Amino acid sequence: MSKNLYDLFSEYRGELPEIKEEKCDSERIKQLVRQQTSEKKNIKVRRNPKMFIISIAAALTAVTSITAAAYSDNFGGFKKVLRRTEASPAVNSELPLVNGSDTDGMEDNISVDSVAFTGSDSVSVKTAGMYYDNNTFMLSVEMKVSDGISIRDDAVVIPYFTKYNGDTAVEMRDQSGAANAAKLVKGDDFQTYYATFYITEKDIAGSTIGVRLENIIPRAALTDCQTAIVAEQNKWHEEFGTDSSIEDWKAYWKENDLDKRTLDFMDSYYRDCDKIVEGSWTAEVEVPADIADTSTFENNGFRVKADTLSITVDAERDIPEGASYEPVITLKNGDVIFTTGTKETEWLKENGVFTSEDKHENFASIYSNVFSYSKPHDVNDIAEVSMYIFNYDGSELTVEKNLVYTAD
Amino acid sequence: MDDEKLVRLLRKKKEEALEALVEKYSAYVSTVARNVAGGTLGNSxxxxxxxxVFITVWKKSSELCADTLRSYLAVIARNISIDRLRKLHYTVPIDELEIDDSSDVESNTDQRLIADEFNSVINEMSQRDRELLLRYYFYYQKIPQIAAEMSISESSCKTGLFRARNRLKEKLIERGYGYE
Structure with a gap:
């Protein structure tokens, strides 16, 4: 094999010369770091377990050029769009269709029919492809901007999804505005852009998904909005009285529906923030009732999916409101899969559930209730799956182990 | 906060240490990233x-060592930047000279041996040669930048780099690595 010198120098591990450092916005970097660490830490059951929304978009970064032919309305074209709208290897490996898994026989789970959105003339929007299974909905859209409109590299679009089943409508969103937005990825001309949204939602088969895309805004607005939400919630807490107990504050939160107030605040923030393109675009897409179940294993609230390399935790399990949880998977070869860096797993380590010396593999990424492996695992390799539930009532921490699965 | 304390607290997953790390090293890390990107990526x-880079360090804090913290950050910054550029299909610079070894590409052991051998070769070089090569091939600095930071003329920099590369080539050949 041959290696060029740049590759060889990536192996260098010795002392490095001092270099002249350029100024940077360290506050902005701190914000980004905080955002990511808090996303990992706050893995909690949602207050409304029906509302799940996961987007690959928060980390979407790619701005690249794709040939026009790649966007033809076909399966291959959809896959190409997906590959280019992914953000990082971890997120990419989580996506169906793009993780190298065998896609034969998955045609039933894919639609490449083009559905046009209606809305503001400044941008014409249509679907570039959809993937769906029992609990996943992934949508790529093509956005063509009118002449004279320029889209910056940091542009994101905010989506809103509603699931309609008969007379029931469920708004699928959470309070993390950043997690809902998708970065626009440039096509091969200056007018065409693509974005992909990824949602998990139970009982998606046979439903109609209403999609509304609202305004194209700079990515920085997402972080700014999160900061503003925290400040606003702190203000509410101060108004209520920070000397009160956590239980009282939680009760007040519930009684006054501060979840909704937070969402209203977020919507208002995005409505008022600086926009790159102002507009709203809507469409409805149908999810067939007889879609194939791609789960490889399903038991007691855990769903292991080889195609998406992920394990899904069913948030409707009996988990107390406000509690956090951590799944721990033990493989038959003794390896343990868990998340490092969370207070929960640090507690598990300190209390001897596993040790730093155990051979372990991290979950590559965690998005709400989906934990993605860094590599595929056969269900037959799994010895045990446990769910540790951490409940802190303000004075005492209780930790409960639920054995979800054990191999025969 | 000194590196030793930083590493100690990072290993204990203290968030204030992560903030302090960002405060102390964000300019350095972003400079490395900017050099590697060579103007192809925007500020955001x-x-x-x-x-x-800091999130990666946070996740791998158990592996940190105070003596090598700065280099460790640079290596991660370099790798993440290169990955990002490749993902965006930007061309990552490659050198016209390549070494050729007959090892099995699949073998991690062989890869490790090459890495160890290479580090040993670099450490045997003179400080000036090493600095020139590291600035050019590790940090992706351009000739004018290297010249300015080492207080030498651009022509001296070019000549020095040419000679350093030849000396590196000789040492690699001595150790059984072909050079194309």
């Missing part, structure tokens, strides 16, 4: 890469 991308 560089900031994202820089943040990703």
């Amino acid at each position: 991308d560089i900031e994202e890469i820089t943040a990703d």
Whole structure:
């Protein structure tokens, strides 16, 4: 094999010369770091377990050029769009269709029919492809901007999804505005852009998904909005009285529906923030009732999916409101899969559930209730799956182990 | 906060240590990322890469060592930046000279041996040669930048780099690595 010198120098591990450092916005970097660490830490059951929304978009970064032919309305074209709208290897490996898994026989789970959105003339929007299974909905859209409109590299679009089943409508969103937005990825001309949204939602088969895309805004607005939400919630807490107990504050939160107030605040923030393109675009897409179940294993609230390399935790399990949880998977070869860096797993380590010396593999990424492996695992390799539930009532921490699965 | 204390607290997953790390090293990390990107990425991308470096360090804090913290950050910044560029299909610079070894590409052991051998060769070089090569091939600095930071003329820099590369080539050949 041959290696060029740049590759060889990536192996260098010795002392490095001092270099002249350029100024940077360290506050902005701190914000980004905080955002990511808090996303990992706050893995909690949602207050409304029906509302799940996961987007690959928060980390979407790619701005690249794709040939026009790649966007033809076909399966291959959809896959190409997906590959280019992914953000990082971890997120990419989580996506169906793009993780190298065998896609034969998955045609039933894919639609490449083009559905046009209606809305503001400044941008014409249509679907570039959809993937769906029992609990996943992934949508790529093509956005063509009118002449004279320029889209910056940091542009994101905010989506809103509603699931309609008969007379029931469920708004699928959470309070993390950043997690809902998708970065626009440039096509091969200056007018065409693509974005992909990824949602998990139970009982998606046979439903109609209403999609509304609202305004194209700079990515920085997402972080700014999160900061503003925290400040606003702190203000509410101060108004209520920070000397009160956590239980009282939680009760007040519930009684006054501060979840909704937070969402209203977020919507208002995005409505008022600086926009790159102002507009709203809507469409409805149908999810067939007889879609194939791609789960490889399903038991007691855990769903292991080889195609998406992920394990899904069913948030409707009996988990107390406000509690956090951590799944721990033990493989038959003794390896343990868990998340490092969370207070929960640090507690598990300190209390001897596993040790730093155990051979372990991290979950590559965690998005709400989906934990993605860094590599595929056969269900037959799994010895045990446990769910540790951490409940802190303000004075005492209780930790409960639920054995979800054990191999025969 | 000194590196020793930083590492101690990072290993204990203290968030204030992560903030202090960002405060202390964000300019360094973003400079490395900016050099590697060579002007192809905007500020927001560089900031994202820089943040990703600190998140990676946070996740791998058990592996940290105070003596090598700065180098460790640079290696991660370099790798994440290169990955990002490749993902965006930008061309990552390659050198016209390549070494050729007959090892099995699949073998991690062989890869490790090459890495160890290479580090040993670099450490045998003179300080000036090493600095020139590291600035050019590790940090992706351009000739004018290297010249300015080492207080030498651009022509001296070019000549020095040419000679350093030849000396590196000789040492690699001595150790059984072909050079194309």
